[in-house]
Amino acid sequence: MAAPKKGRQGTQGRPGRTLALILIAIVALTGGMFASGHTTPRLGIDLAGGTSITLQAKNEPGQKNAINKTNMDTAVDIMNRRVNGLGVSEAEVQTQGDSNIIVNIPKGTNSEQAREQVGTTAKLYFRPVLVTEVTGADAATPSPSASGSSSASPSASAKESEKATSSSSPSASATSQGRAVTDALKADPTPSGSSTGSESAAASPSASASTDPATAKLQAEYTKLDCSKRTVRAKAGDGVKAGDPTVACGQNSQGQWQKYILGPAEVEGTDVDKASAVFDTQGAAGWKVTMDFTSKGGKKFASITGKLAQNQSPQNQFAIVLDGEVVSDPYVSQALTGGTAEISGSFDQQEAEDLSNMLSYGALPLTFTEASVTTVTAALGGEQLEAGLIAGAIGLALVIIYLVVYYRGLSLIAIASLLVSAIMTYVIMALLGPTIGFALNLPAVCGAIVAIGITADSFIVFFERIRDEIREGRRMRPAVERAWPRARRTILVSDFVSFLAAAVLFIVTVGKVQGFAFTLGLTTLLDVVVVFFFTKPLMTLLARRKFFAEGHSWSGLDPKRLGVQPPLRRTRRASAPVDTKEA
């Protein structure tokens, strides 16, 4: 916040310019609001209603009794963070009965996306790629060298490490698919990965004959698999345990569907500590996702990448499999031991954020099916908001009456500042709806009403300072200029405490508390902005007016009323005896 510094310049006597600037900013913001077409803030589910999705938990294959309270609670937590990543969208997640979860999404949210977020909440695995090829109609040549397109497809690399030269190996394309699978399956369990590459290259054609039934089945499944069909895709690899190899589908960077045979899961979603989407400013690679592993996960990841790096393409790739679908299949050029990794590729911002969201919040311990989707009305009903607004308006009217009676002319400045503050809060909230999914709930509305007090306090501190200076016998203009630096310090110190509360709560907490912290931080910042760029310059300007400068009795700065002149009242008499004590 550069407000203090700029404010100081602004006070040096170009109040008009500062005022013009903030008015332009307000007009621009308001214009932006109308241009974007979102002229009202999005309301939370308690005020506006929305969509309610009921999800039914299913046991994972091979795991009985997975539906228990602990797992359901974990699932609620994870879903909550997914739909409510920034904490300001006011979505609600709760359990219902023993095996259902209800997700309530406020009106105006992209409910498709939210459904996807809570719906595609299956397990996340990192599996080594054994075989892959493009499927469907547009797959002209089903050769493994299709994966040579990995130059375009995502690549994993340790930070700042050289990208692997993606010369897809001729030997891989020479090997028949069946053999590759068999070899890889055989080779994979061996702890030392050093021999894998050479072994697969030197594998004898007869190997395919000696495959065990499971491998043959997998091979058959793979051959059958047509990833361009949605129903087939959804079923691919269904019911496979983490420790078994599987088939899966994924979309490559050209938007083609690719099918995979994948080895057993080496690293699980729970091994990822956190992931974030970052924009690569140096490499021009665009959006990428960086991951931090837990210490256990880091070791596992180092070992799998060490193994993979020695393989030929496509077996130097690993697939990030979410809900049975390959979301990314980066290749590995060296063992990645740092406990961090990044996935780069042709992501756009949305994709990178979605992927990092899924990686961060790990895997749900259960799978869910959508049992029902329905709309719900506001939990509080319209009359609550209406009553709140009426009550708030009455309260505001009382505030204005109080200010006018007490501060008289000065109250014009206070009311104008409150108005500016209100407009800016409203416009920014309206704009934040579509940009970060900010939704206003009833507590936030009340919070904004309390913010009136905090904002008004800044003016009151300033006005009282000015009055003190006038009581010292100063003329109007010097009084304003002397009062400001001291009022400014008080305002900044106290607003800093408020802002600190907001910042800490926003960073640490989740859910509604985070949403509250956001509102508090926003109103505090706006308070500083308004006082520095609006109230002060306006005060400076008006101090030049005769009405204020000469202390008109309605200006609120009448020296007589402030008690500057020797009081004519008996109070003087009353205090007279006390004087002698100094004698």
Added chain:
Amino acid sequence: MSKLGTLGARLHRGEIGYDFVGKRKIWYGVSILITITAILGLAVRGLNMGIEFQGGAVFTTERTSISVSQAETYAEEASGHDAIVQKLGNGGLRIQVAGVDTSKSDQIKQQLAKDLKVDSEKIAADLVGPSWGDQVANKAWQGLAIFMVLVVIYLAIAFEWRMAAAALVALIHDITITVGVYALVGFEVTPGTVIGLLTILGYSLYDTVVVFDSLKEQTKDITKQTRYTYSEIADRSINGTLVRSINTTVVALLPVAGLLFIGGGVLGAGMLNDISLSLFVGLAAGAYSSIFIATPLVADFKEREPQIKALRKRILAKRAAAAAKGESLEAPVVERSYDDEEPDDEDATPAVVGPRAQRAQPSSRGRGRGRPSGKRR
């Protein structure tokens, strides 16, 4: 109101003032009493946690023509708890009620079926878990703890540790009182309540900091003079910011009072009550504690400091010496009764005269500013 302006002027010049620090023991006592009541209330009655925290029962009905607000009344009658009623896309109702177990839920179901005139078979009853899970609560506590540590560090640097400690005591005081009032009134605790509490947290500190800022400014050169003790200057700074404190509190409380008494009371919006009650109590407690608790506490802490102690000794000695000279009026000013002093003051301000400075310059136009650093010894 112009009287208030004059009052402000007189407060400013220190002509009148309330002896906050001197009478601190009374206010400490009042606060301790209220706090004990609050804690007792909390212990005996406990908090009435809403469905968001403890889960409850959910009843889903078939299509019905009953209005949402009507169903809400029925559900609240049947269960004795706050109910959340939503209309579903298919025309049915979803009714959520807090604090209900399975057996009670059947009973409510029957009652609801009767009230809503639907077949009880057609109402699906289920238990729901909290939407405000442990995770949210735990993270909120964690955030609070981190914030408290940071704010104490900040206040210790920006002011000093004594003020940080006093601000913290005031903050805990405010929150305890608010929570206690909640327990006593028996309103349901909703996420709105918690957010109200957090708002108070920010506001209470904010208010305290404004008073401390003035205190810090006035006590800058305290050891360079021998006229006033720290406590007396603390008193002056409270009185100097009193008008501001009153105005800010009025301005902050008016809209909240509107929400509580008009919105919640007259217009009968239940959820508004929950939020605005915690705000109202908390804001009032925050304003009270920054004046009556936080600043006197700082003075208490400060008076234990050797430097300040020595200063106090010197000042008292000097006053005693002056008194010994036999000036009747020199009797400790603080104890003067004001009844005989302002017999017919139309302002009728309950003013206890504190240590005065500019009595020496009765007709001056306020040259007395900056008195704390008064050069005269």
